[in-house]
Amino acid sequence: MAGYLMGIDIGTTGCKSVLIDADGTVRGSSLEEYPLMTPRPGWAEQDPADWWQAVQSGVRRLLKETGAPGNEVAGVGLSGQMHGLVALDGGHRVLRPAILWNDQRTGPQCRRIHELVGGVPSLLELTNNQMLPGYTGGKILWLRQEEPELYDRAHVFLNPKDYVRHCLTGELATEVSDASGTGLFDVRRRRWCGELLDLLDIPAERLPDCFESPEVTGRTTDAASEATGLPAGLPVVGGGGDAVIQTTGMGLVKSGILGTILGTAGIVAMGLERFRPNADGRLQVFCNNSPGTWHVMGVTLAAGGSYRWFRDALCEADREKAAQTGRDAYEVMEEAASAAPAGSGGLIFLPYLMGERCPYPDPNARGGLVGLGLHHGRAEITRAILEGVVFSLRDVSELIGAAQGPITEIRTSGGGSLSPLWRQIQADVFQCPVTTVSGSREGAAYGAALVAGVGVGIWPSVEEAVEVLRIETETGPNPQNGEVYEGLYRIYRGLYGALKPSFDALSRSGT
Numbered sequence: 001m002a003g004y005l006m007g008i009d010i011g012t013t014g015c016k017s018v019l020i021d022a023d024g025t026v027r028g029s030s031l032e033e034y035p036l037m038t039p040r041p042g043w044a045e046q047d048p049a050d051w052w053q054a055v056q057s058g059v060r061r062l063l064k065e066t067g068a069p070g071n072e073v074a075g076v077g078l079s080g081q082m083h084g085l086v087a088l089d090g091g092h093r094v095l096r097p098a099i100l101w102n103d104q105r106t107g108p109q110c111r112r113i114h115e116l117v118g119g120v121p122s123l124l125e126l127t128n129n130q131m132l133p134g135y136t137g138g139k140i141l142w143l144r145q146e147e148p149e150l151y152d153r154a155h156v157f158l159n160p161k162d163y164v165r166h167c168l169t170g171e172l173a174t175e176v177s178d179a180s181g182t183g184l185f186d187v188r189r190r191r192w193c194g195e196l197l198d199l200l201d202i203p204a205e206r207l208p209d210c211f212e213s214p215e216v217t218g219r220t221t222d223a224a225s226e227a228t229g230l231p232a233g234l235p236v237v238g239g240g241g242d243a244v245i246q247t248t249g250m251g252l253v254k255s256g257i258l259g260t261i262l263g264t265a266g267i268v269a270m271g272l273e274r275f276r277p278n279a280d281g282r283l284q285v286f287c288n289n290s291p292g293t294w295h296v297m298g299v300t301l302a303a304g305g306s307y308r309w310f311r312d313a314l315c316e317a318d319r320e321k322a323a324q325t326g327r328d329a330y331e332v333m334e335e336a337a338s339a340a341p342a343g344s345g346g347l348i349f350l351p352y353l354m355g356e357r358c359p360y361p362d363p364n365a366r367g368g369l370v371g372l373g374l375h376h377g378r379a380e381i382t383r384a385i386l387e388g389v390v391f392s393l394r395d396v397s398e399l400i401g402a403a404q405g406p407i408t409e410i411r412t413s414g415g416g417s418l419s420p421l422w423r424q425i426q427a428d429v430f431q432c433p434v435t436t437v438s439g440s441r442e443g444a445a446y447g448a449a450l451v452a453g454v455g456v457g458i459w460p461s462v463e464e465a466v467e468v469l470r471i472e473t474e475t476g477p478n479p480q481n482g483e484v485y486e487g488l489y490r491i492y493r494g495l496y497g498a499l500k501p502s503f504d505a506l507s508r509s510g511t
Contacts (some may be wrong), residue, residue: 003074005458006062006230007442007449008055009242010080010160012036012100012264015054017062018445019073022458024468028066029442032058037097042104042355042363045097048086051160052167059228071231075456076168076220077448078239079246080161082181085139087154088166095150098160099139102265102301104355104363106138109145113137113183116199120281126196128187130281133355133363134301135183140202156206161239168228168236169218172208175238177245177295179210180286187294188275190287213238213245213289214454214462237455240289242444243267243297248289249447250411250440251466258400258407260393260426262416263443266303266351268396270296282359283399289451290462298358298396303389304416306351306367310385334421337383342428342481343488344380347371349388350495352503358396360496364507370495386422387485390429391492397430409433413440423473428481429489438470 004027009016014033020026032054037045063070083101088094099105113131117123120130131137136159144151158166159182162174179185179192184200184207186193197204211217216235225232239245243261252259252271261267272294278285288295302309311319311329318336322329352365369384401407410432416422417436427434439446450465459465 003072004068005449005452006073006076007445008078009445010051012081015058016445017058018442019062019066020449028062030058030062044100044103048094048098048163056227063229070229075235075452077237077452078161078165079242079444079448082241082243083134083136084160085136086158086163088156089153090155101134102354104133106133106142107363109138109141124281126193128278128285131183132361137183168220168224170221171218173217174208175211175213176287178241181241211238212291213240213451216455235456237452239448244295245289245447246444250413251469253290253463258410260412261414262304263414264305266300266393268298268393270400300392301357302351302353306353307385333382336379338421340379340383343484344384347376347380347384348492349384351389351392364503366503386425390425391489394429407432411435423475427475427477429485431477431482434475435471436473438472
């Protein structure tokens with residue numbers, strides 16, 4: 001079967017659409033942005049209508065710019081930000097803005113879930129994951145408690161990409177990797193956890209049917225065809241939650257290679273050929289996109305998000321310089337950071353701007369610059385932001401590596417991976433080669449396109465699909481910088497515990 005494959009990713013800041021051909025070559029991509037709403041501190045919401053509008057305009061623009069006829073697209077794969085809650089009524093209309101993965105409002109509901117089940121160990125027996133504040137399960141209980149009239153009207157609860165699936169196909173469906181991130185899924189048996197749903201009094205019929213990632217879940221309707229320019233009847237496969245399917249697009253379908261993703265969140269992950277019990281629940285063990293495989297990861301909440309916050313809040317001069325010279329603001333910022341020494345003159349950044357998930361599941365955690373002195377300037381602060389994010393990734397990696405053995409290669413992707421300096425900092429902090437592979441700059445949308453290719457028969461398996469990947473860059477570690485970072489990392493590791501009482505007090509004060 002010949003033709004193109006399309007991947008569509010519903011990200012936190014925009015919709016990425018990518019078109020590849022049957023040898024994995026990227027033919028083009030488009031990005032359509034949409035707003036993020038924060039109606040209260042710690043809340044994060046979006047209007048699902050914005051996602052669908054971005055899909056329509058992004059797909060049409062992609063087809064136009066590549067010159068690819070819509071009828072030569074063989075299949076579509078979907079990806080999207082995980083854990084979000086989209087509540088639809090009986091007419092499949094959206095009841096309220098979607099509550100997103102980085103929303104922190106559901107701490108009380110998550111604690112209640114742990115109590116109802118009998119504690120974290122009991123919940124791990126059922127789902128292999130804790131119920132974290134970002135997960136969908138806590139959001140469902142919050143809706144029932146805080147907006148009961150909307151809960152009573154809800155017919156089905158979907159994740160973000162699965163709302164787009166409904167817009168494309170009319171079907172209500174999800175797949176195993178995104179379902180794993182609801183906190184309501186039996187990851188070992190790859191099915192909804194009926195025992196947990198009963199304990200929480202969540203009717204199973206309010207959750208969509210669940211498929212393996214490469215399975216065809218529906219076909220584009222006439223209305224979707226008219227809206228997007230894609231042909232009617234086009235197969236739409238299960239796809240995957242972004243944190244999982246982006247690592248599939250990096251080739252992480254087997255253990256051994258560690259993946260880091262520098263997007264809004266920071267993700268550290270590895271593929272698993274066998275199910276792994278999540279001993280203390282600090283990691284996340286989900287179903288992977290290849291049937292019969294799994295995926296272990298830890299997620300920090302504000303990786304690229306920290307850098308973006310710094311750009312928007314404190315780098316007006318850099319933004320103005322970039323606008324005057326026709327450059328990207330991050331490029332100007334990186335020039336400054338490159339002029340600072342490794343270790344930023346003893347300055348450490350804590351990237352807990354949205355609370356934290358791993359290795360510290362704590363919505364009260366706060367960000368900070370520690371060690372700030374009069375000798376520090378713009379260059380050192382900028383570099384410290386980059387270094388602090390990588391320290392947080394290493395903090396997570398040590399949980400994964402403890403069970404999986406030594407790390408010999410890191411593959412990195414996401415917007416942050418485009419930065420040569422950020423790749424070098426990763427290599428130096430981990431003291432390990434850091435590579436990027438073809439397609440990685442397209443993120444989760446690329447992985448979704450590969451999985452679509454499996455679903456429509458271009459490749460017989462996900463394992464064979466990722467063989468099309470090629471190494472594009474390799475960054476080796478600097479041993480001298482590694483010595484500097486080793487000492488600072490040990491200090492970094494002690495800061496969360498030392499500051500937690502202050503974080504909790506600040507949270508109680510409402511500031």
